[in-house]
Amino acid sequence: MAERAPLPRGLRIAAPLLVAVLMVAGWHWFVKAYALPPWLVPSPRAVLATLVADRALLAASLWVTLSIALAAFALAVVAGVAIALAFAQSRWIEASFLPYAILLQVTPIVAIAPLIIIWVRDARVALVLCAAVVALFPVISNTTIGLRSVDPGLADLFRLMHASRWQRLTRLQAPSALPYFFAGLRVASGLALIGAVVAEFVAGTGGQGAGLAYQILMAGIQLNVPRLFAALVLIAATGVALFLVVDLCAKALLARWHESELDPARR
Amino acid sequence: MAAEGALAPQREAGREPGERNAIVVARGVTRTYASGTRALDPVSLTIREGEFLTLLGPSGCGKTTLLNLVAGLDAPTEGTIEWWGAPVPPATGDAHRIGCVFQSPTLMPWARVRANVRLPLDLAGAPRAQSDAAVDAALARVGLDGFAGAFPRELSGGMRMRASIARALVTGPSLVLLDEPFGALDEFSRHRMDDELAAWWRDASLTIAFVTHSIAEAVYLSTRIVVMAARPGRVIADVPVDAPWPRGNAFRASPAFAAQCVALSELVARASEGGHG
Numbered sequence: 284m285a286e287r288a289p290l291p292r293g294l295r296i297a298a299p300l301l302v303a304v305l306m307v308a309g310w311h312w313f314v315k316a317y318a319l320p321p322w323l324v325p326s327p328r329a330v331l332a333t334l335v336a337d338r339a340l341l342a343a344s345l346w347v348t349l350s351i352a353l354a355a356f357a358l359a360v361v362a363g364v365a366i367a368l369a370f371a372q373s374r375w376i377e378a379s380f381l382p383y384a385i386l387l388q389v390t391p392i393v394a395i396a397p398l399i400i401i402w403v404r405d406a407r408v409a410l411v412l413c414a415a416v417v418a419l420f421p422v423i424s425n426t427t428i429g430l431r432s433v434d435p436g437l438a439d440l441f442r443l444m445h446a447s448r449w450q451r452l453t454r455l456q457a458p459s460a461l462p463y464f465f466a467g468l469r470v471a472s473g474l475a476l477i478g479a480v481v482a483e484f485v486a487g488t489g490g491q492g493a494g495l496a497y498q499i500l501m502a503g504i505q506l507n508v509p510r511l512f513a514a515l516v517l518i519a520a521t522g523v524a525l526f527l528v529v530d531l532c533a534k535a536l537l538a539r540w541h542e543s544e545l546d547p548a549r550r
Numbered sequence: 551m552a553a554e555g556a557l558a559p560q561r562e563a564g565r566e567p568g569e570r571n572a573i574v575v576a577r578g579v580t581r582t583y584a585s586g587t588r589a590l591d592p593v594s595l596t597i598r599e600g601e602f603l604t605l606l607g608p609s610g611c612g613k614t615t616l617l618n619l620v621a622g623l624d625a626p627t628e629g630t631i632e633w634w635g636a637p638v639p640p641a642t643g644d645a646h647r648i649g650c651v652f653q654s655p656t657l658m659p660w661a662r663v664r665a666n667v668r669l670p671l672d673l674a675g676a677p678r679a680q681s682d683a684a685v686d687a688a689l690a691r692v693g694l695d696g697f698a699g700a701f702p703r704e705l706s707g708g709m710r711m712r713a714s715i716a717r718a719l720v721t722g723p724s725l726v727l728l729d730e731p732f733g734a735l736d737e738f739s740r741h742r743m744d745d746e747l748a749a750w751w752r753d754a755s756l757t758i759a760f761v762t763h764s765i766a767e768a769v770y771l772s773t774r775i776v777v778m779a780a781r782p783g784r785v786i787a788d789v790p791v792d793a794p795w796p797r798g799n800a801f802r803a804s805p806a807f808a809a810q811c812v813a814l815s816e817l818v819a820r821a822s823e824g825g826h827g
Binding site for chain 1: 621622623648650652654656658659660661669670672673674701702703
């Protein structure tokens, strides 16, 4: 296995930007070359124009979707860590409840969202719950594995020193779990956003609390394809931004000691 | 279990019996794993205050198993083990009278060297000011004074092992157990660590129980060598090493050193031929 040389920092940012420029240029050329009408495929310029023209509407919707995704993400992290801690305390708890955590994971959110929306009166809370359900499993699963992935030598040492359960958890298991926890967070951040959008599609909440999913739904019905594209661009950008924030946190906490975040080489 | 004539005289030869207090006494301990594998046939072992005892033997002879039993990491299937006259596992306070160094440095990768070395004191709830002084002293002792703020991955293998030893010494233990601590080091570093370990043992009047499969390392360091053989793990001889201290390259080059190495090597070879393996 050849060691892959680390990319210089500038190139790590420039390379994906170059791909974006090429893709937008290709998109532009494609629309121009085949003279596609804007209600079928709008040009990048048309999408940009819509982003500017509809900025008030789109910004309000973006805020709704983002706040739901963030609340769901926070809820999934808190609940996921709590459940993982319970799992790590005893094999009995894990064996008894893990199948139901998996059940929650494999049930499509579109199938349970209507139920949650019926049961929970506040639409915003219902959407947060739906999105949290989607984002929960990777947090549980990764944190549980992390809490178990303790160096056996260190575990022996803690036993020799008569460390209490609490000391073992806070000083040994929690730091050992951090890299796994962050791997789960990366996945969960995207899933929280997907969950927020999908749940809103199912709920179809309009009016004051309309999120980006509602704008996509409406734009589709009205064949306002440039606005549909604009909403998609915003969702994609939000997803990337969420991922980058989680990534920055992981770097800040792991950079000095864990192989996954050693700077500047990403292995 | 035949005593090998001149090679394996009685255990207390060269010392007055009872001169030194027993720290650890193991009586007839065995270890059989759940799978039915017999790791250790009945062994009785006394570790006396001030000695440098080495458990020497080939892989699979149960020397690490025996050390783990002595450390209280594992419980014997039969037999009893006492620390300072009390059965293992003793009260919490006693954990600090024994320091352990494993085959790998087992440092916490997320913690700086200082925090790693302070761990035993932190776990015992020692006040920070007091433990910081102890950590500085332990780091100075192993020659890591300048590296308190480093992370383990920034250190070489030998330096990580020094940090691991500092962690074992920081509580001021009377007995230090070391399980092949320098096995992963190159021979130059290993000789240097051997010399330093001998110096720490002499300066701090420690008692050391050391596990190795290197005959030369055993002869160079020990005041007494317990020779073990494999399949099943058992003790085949108990040999004193009477060379004076400090020992250096002159001792390594001496005929007495070579003779003892050869004798031990033959002893182990004969035991393997005669054994079940």
